[in-house]
Amino acid sequence: xxxxxxxxxxxxxxxxxxxxxxxxxxxxxxxxxxxxxxxxxxxxxxxxxxxxxxxxxxxxxxxxxxxxxxxxxxxxxxxxxxxxxxxxxxxxxxxxxxxxxxxxxxxxxxxxxxxxxxxxxxxxxxxxxxxxxxxxxxxxxxxxxxxxxxxxxxxxxxxxxxxxxxxxxxxxxxxxxxxxxxxxxxxxxxxxxxxxxxxxxxxxxxxxxxxxxxxxxxxxxxxxxxxxxxxxxxxxxxxxxxxxxxxxxxxxxxxxxxxxxxxxxxxxxxxxxxxxxxxxxxxxxxxxxxxxxxxxxxxxxxxxxxxxxxxxxxxxxxxxxxxxxxxxxxxxxxxxxxxxxxxxxxxxxxxxxxxxxxxxxxxxxxxxxxxxxxxxxxxxxxxxxxxxxxxxxxxxxxxxxxxxxxxxxxxxxxxxxxxxxxxxxxxxxxxxxxxxxxxxxxxxxxxxxxxxxxxxxxxxxxxxxxxxxxxxxxxxxxxxxxxxxxxxxxxxxxxxxxxxxxxxxxxxxxxxxxxxxxxxxxxxxxxxxxxxxxxxxxxxxxxxxxxxxxxxxxxxxxxxxxxxxxxxxxxxxxxxxxxxxxxxxxxxxxxxxxxxxxxxxxxxxxxxxxxxxxxxxxxxxxxxxxxxxxxxxxxxxxxxxxxxxxxxxxxxxxxxxxxxxxxxxxxxxxxxxxxxxxxxxxxxxxxxxxxxxxxxxxxxxxxxxxxxxx
Amino acid sequence: xxxxxxxxxxxxxxxxxxxxxxxxxxxxxxxxxxxxxxxxxxxxxxxxxxxxxxxxxxxxxxxxxxxxxxxxxxxxxxxxxxxxxxxxxxxxxxxxxxxxxxxxxxxxxxxxxxxxxxxxxxxxxxxxxxxxxxxxxxxxxxxxxxxxxxxxxxxxxxxxxxxxxxxxxxxxxxxxxxxxxxxxx
Numbered sequence: 001x002x003x004x005x006x007x008x009x010x011x012x013x014x015x016x017x018x019x020x021x022x023x024x025x026x027x028x029x030x031x032x033x034x035x036x037x038x039x040x041x042x043x044x045x046x047x048x049x050x051x052x053x054x055x056x057x058x059x060x061x062x063x064x065x066x067x068x069x070x071x072x073x074x075x076x077x078x079x080x081x082x083x084x085x086x087x088x089x090x091x092x093x094x095x096x097x098x099x100x101x102x103x104x105x106x107x108x109x110x111x112x113x114x115x116x117x118x119x120x121x122x123x124x125x126x127x128x129x130x131x132x133x134x135x136x137x138x139x140x141x142x143x144x145x146x147x148x149x150x151x152x153x154x155x156x157x158x159x160x161x162x163x164x165x166x167x168x169x170x171x172x173x174x175x176x177x178x179x180x181x182x183x184x185x186x187x188x189x190x191x192x193x194x195x196x197x198x199x200x201x202x203x204x205x206x207x208x209x210x211x212x213x214x215x216x217x218x219x220x221x222x223x224x225x226x227x228x229x230x231x232x233x234x235x236x237x238x239x240x241x242x243x244x245x246x247x248x249x250x251x252x253x254x255x256x257x258x259x260x261x262x263x264x265x266x267x268x269x270x271x272x273x274x275x276x277x278x279x280x281x282x283x284x285x286x287x288x289x290x291x292x293x294x295x296x297x298x299x300x301x302x303x304x305x306x307x308x309x310x311x312x313x314x315x316x317x318x319x320x321x322x323x324x325x326x327x328x329x330x331x332x333x334x335x336x337x338x339x340x341x342x343x344x345x346x347x348x349x350x351x352x353x354x355x356x357x358x359x360x361x362x363x364x365x366x367x368x369x370x371x372x373x374x375x376x377x378x379x380x381x382x383x384x385x386x387x388x389x390x391x392x393x394x395x396x397x398x399x400x401x402x403x404x405x406x407x408x409x410x411x412x413x414x415x416x417x418x419x420x421x422x423x424x425x426x427x428x429x430x431x432x433x434x435x436x437x438x439x440x441x442x443x444x445x446x447x448x449x450x451x452x453x454x455x456x457x458x459x460x461x462x463x464x465x466x467x468x469x470x471x472x473x474x475x476x477x478x479x480x481x482x483x484x485x486x487x488x489x490x491x492x493x494x495x496x497x498x499x500x501x502x503x504x505x506x507x508x509x510x511x512x513x514x515x516x517x518x519x520x521x522x523x524x525x526x527x528x529x530x531x532x533x534x535x536x537x538x539x540x541x542x543x544x545x546x547x548x549x550x551x552x553x554x555x556x557x558x559x560x561x562x563x564x565x566x567x568x569x570x571x572x573x574x575x576x577x578x579x580x581x582x583x584x585x586x587x588x589x590x591x592x593x594x595x596x597x598x599x600x601x602x603x604x605x606x607x608x609x610x611x612x613x614x615x616x617x618x619x620x621x622x623x624x625x626x627x628x629x630x631x632x633x634x635x636x637x638x639x640x641x642x643x644x645x646x647x648x649x650x651x652x653x654x655x656x657x658x659x660x661x662x663x664x665x666x667x668x669x670x671x672x673x674x675x676x677x678x679x680x681x682x683x684x685x686x687x688x689x690x691x692x693x694x695x696x697x698x699x700x701x702x703x704x705x706x707x708x709x710x
Numbered sequence: 711x712x713x714x715x716x717x718x719x720x721x722x723x724x725x726x727x728x729x730x731x732x733x734x735x736x737x738x739x740x741x742x743x744x745x746x747x748x749x750x751x752x753x754x755x756x757x758x759x760x761x762x763x764x765x766x767x768x769x770x771x772x773x774x775x776x777x778x779x780x781x782x783x784x785x786x787x788x789x790x791x792x793x794x795x796x797x798x799x800x801x802x803x804x805x806x807x808x809x810x811x812x813x814x815x816x817x818x819x820x821x822x823x824x825x826x827x828x829x830x831x832x833x834x835x836x837x838x839x840x841x842x843x844x845x846x847x848x849x850x851x852x853x854x855x856x857x858x859x860x861x862x863x864x865x866x867x868x869x870x871x872x873x874x875x876x877x878x879x880x881x882x883x884x885x886x887x888x889x890x891x892x893x894x895x
Contacts, residue, residue: 345720361728384741389738390739
């Protein structure tokens with residue numbers, strides 16, 4: 001019953017979305033409040049209908065309704081309930097519905113939060129959102145129907161791919177989707193701003209929290225995916241520059257560029273055209289990511305199966321989006337002039353701009369590498385491939401440039417940096433960076449990129465810590481507070497700035513984690529119980545693993561061969577660890593379940609790679625022969641710590657309420673909030689100035705709650 | 711004007727650096743992506759032209775010959791035969807010294823990266839499987855080194871009935887009997 005209701009809900013959501021879109025644009029054009037109201041109600045209605053449709057699909061999973069094609073392909077009777085619920089986004093058909101649901105949710109939220117504000121923009125916002133939702137509902141209904149029935153009812157489903165039967169896999173796709181879809185809101189506001197001709201920075205102020213929300217989920221989604229790959233794919237790495245990975249990285253890169261360039265527009269009134277272009281580009285990239293992973297187009301080069309209908313639909317949608325965005329921006333060019341000009345290369349504006357260009361350059365390189373095989377085959381007919389070596393070779397230098405900019409940006413002066421400013425702010429940090437490099441070199445580190453990462457990382461960390469210290473100390477003195485309270489007030493006063501610095505700390509830690517890969521060690525050995533293998537880590541420890549024996553265990557829909565290992569480090573016992581091979585019943589497939597023993601500085605990573613043919617045929621140890629691959633991966637845990645720090649920093653920056661009105665309440669407030677900044681050239685960065693009194697009026701941030709969503 | 715000049719100078723500078731990085735990246739790392747037949751052609755007929763890139767390695771795709779997988783546990787070696795899907799007489803014996811991907815079966819379609827050693831032997835440094843039916847679920851994810859890629863649904867164009875039962879294959883190197891045989895309808 002429920003699945004049928006769900007399917008019905010999905011069908012009627014499409015006409016309602018289309019109706020709402022038409023009403024929104026007509027209402028906006030004619031200034032008709034009744035039509036606009038109808039459009040906004042349509043947004044809410046579409047969200048509710050999509051929720052019902054999704055609930056219907058989940059109900060089909062929970063009820064083992066294998067007469068549904070989608071359920072029969074992604075579930076089985078003995079699948080754990082948890083994974084049945086996540087079946088909603090386990091496969092293509094469900095995940096496109098899930099995409100639409102997320103977008104419906106955010107749209108509904110945005111419309112609701114702006115029910116009394118930004119009324120001049122909202123008709124256009126609702127219209128754009130409904131068009132995008134309608135596109136996804138259309139794809140869901142006509143190309144990848146999740147409720148398609150089979151002409152018969154199979155006894156059991158084919159089961160969920162064992163690699164997806166993993167905790168991270170259940171939270172990674174939704175997180176990423178939340179990030180993708182949340183970005184539709186800033187895009188809709190930008191288009192609304194272009195359509196209505198209200199081209200001040202208001203669309204940016206209104207959507208600031210949305211941008212951060214989207215970025216927050218995108219980042220978490222990517223990190224979760226890395227974590228999943230690391231635990232589940234069992235090859236000792238977390239990133240392979242695979243097209244689907246790149247697809248999720250591209251919108252993140254452009255969104256990161258956008259996140260930085262909007263600050264220049266807010267504080268200096270510059271880069272308006274650029275920001276419009278970036279917000280459209282980011283949105284197109286979120287669609288492109290979905291397209292790339294959904295259509296199989298890139299894989300088709302490697303003769304993987306291709307879904308042409310989806311490819312055409314997405315291409316058409318991206319083409320239309322691109323054309324409309326471009327035409328609107330060109331139409332509004334005269335009103336998008338900068339209020340100010342760049343004054344010097346040595347300025348914070350330039351650092352931000354350089355950050356943008358470098359990020360986009362990196363994005364272009366990733367895009368090019370991903371599409372290269374397709375382009376080459378199209379042009380020359382010969383098939384070639386580029387892989388991780390290409391992406392690493394291009395992106396490591398770019399990443400290091402970005403890393404350095406994270407140190408330069410925060411302390412270089414606005415407008416024009418004087419020699420004094422440069423000397424005062426960069427002399428010591430540069431020394432710290434060089435010192436770190438020399439120290440590591442003396443300790444025997446010879447890997448150039450790793451040395452650079454740590455040296456530049458130390459440079460950035462030093463700058464950020466000093467910024468925090470100076471701000472806190474100044475505040476403690478002026479307000480007569482103790483340091484802890486001063487620090488917390490300092491951060492509260494300008495959450496975005498200090499939260500952003502914390503994000504940068506996280507990125508540095510994460511980059512150091514990446515650099516650890518230069519020192520991975522690996523050994524493979526075939527053993528019978530009682531034998532042992534030794535491996536030296538980059539930190540000089542020697543791990544010795546003794547194979548104690550194999551046992552079997554039965555899980556809900558698989559059974560396991562578990563190898564028990566006794567672990568010693570430098571002769572000292574660390575207890576035991578296990579590593580498994582699993583054999584799933586539906587679908588019948590083996591799975592490697594790696595054993596990971598984590599410390600703060602390195603992971604011991606053990607793969608049970610091959611079991612002997614005769615395994616389990618008797619008690620003779622010879623029948624328990626197995627091949628192990630043992631790796632010591634230094635600093636991998638830092639990637640996860642860095643991810644956590646990034647998440648905390650982003651949350652601080654996007655936390656609703658509080659400081660922004662105080663900061664923007666007018667001249668005195670602006671002064672007060674900035675007096676802790678030693679580099680503020682007086683009037684320079686006061687943000688109220690550019691958008692005028694209107695900017696001040698809209699400042700009490702209406703888009704406050706999305707953080708609560710998380 | 712001044713601003714524009716600077717803006718474009720920056721733009722051109724960064725673009726030049728990125729272009730240079732991409733260019734050198736591609737020329738340094740690009741490998742041919744061939745079928746076994748094309749590999750033999752390159753090796754024996756057009757050796758000069760291709761030799762430099764062949765030195766770097768090459769990617770080869772093909773079908774694993776059912777029943778050809780042999781695991782030499784003591785030497786940590788997996789050996790199997792890959793055939794050209796369009797001409798099954800063209801065969802390549804593959805040596806691979808790393809763990810095989812979980813999705814590897816002896817009926818899988820594989821993409822290998824490695825070097826041709828001569829005498830029909832290919833030393834693979836990497837083996838990916840293109841496991842058609844099981845990975846539709848993965849695409850949106852960061853994955854998939856060993857899992858192959860997104861793919862068309864296996865039932866496309868199939869009317870109901872015969873769809874069931876064809877899981878591709880089981881694992882030939884598994885221990886449990888039910889996995890030691892291949893699937894099939």
